[in-house]
Amino acid sequence: MPLRTRWTLSLAAMVVLAILSGCGGGGSSSSGDGNTIPADGGGTPLPAKTLSWAPPDSYTDQTSLNPLTDLDGFEIYVNESGSFGDGDTPNAVVSAVDPQTRKLTTSFNLANLAPYLSSGIAYRVSMRAVAVTGLKSDFSPPASFSF
Numbered sequence: 095m096p097l098r099t100r101w102t103l104s105l106a107a108m109v110v111l112a113i114l115s116g117c118g119g120g121g122s123s124s125s126g127d128g129n130t131i132p133a134d135g136g137g138t139p140l141p142a143k144t145l146s147w148a149p150p151d152s153y154t155d156q157t158s159l160n161p162l163t164d165l166d167g168f169e170i171y172v173n174e175s176g177s178f179g180d181g182d183t184p185n186a187v188v189s190a191v192d193p194q195t196r197k198l199t200t201s202f203n204l205a206n207l208a209p210y211l212s213s214g215i216a217y218r219v220s221m222r223a224v225a226v227t228g229l230k231s232d233f234s235p236p237a238s239f240s241f
Contacts, residue, residue: 176218
């Protein structure tokens with residue numbers, strides 16, 4: 095793939111898991127919008143876990159990239175191994191720009207994936223930026239989380 099088609103996503107420093115869950119034992123957890131999100135099709139609600147990132151601002155050749163106009167979205171991948179490849183299907187895709195506020199999207203509540211996740215399992219999450227042209231960045235280094 096030509097150099098211009100890959101983005102620098104130094105997400106080791108950019109992807110941050112902000113743990114917003116309580117300690118359990120009496121309180122309920124929320125998804126950030128006041129609603130609990132049941133795991134496993136209606137079981138125990140998962141607490142909110144926010145994945146946050148900074149979008150890329152250049153290609154690997156240092157050509158400028160404007161995230162507001164050049165990015166279409168972000169793909170979020172979750173698995174237990176932390177190994178992600180081009181053949182994998184993203185668990186979630188979020189728009190790069192919030193259609194209501196016209197601001198960059200920089201976070202995602204991983205509890206929104208509750209139907210596919212279970213409590214007590216260590217998961218790995220990775221992301222890719224997707225350009226309006228369909229080009230995709232490399233995978234970010236995986237970050238760990240669990241519920």
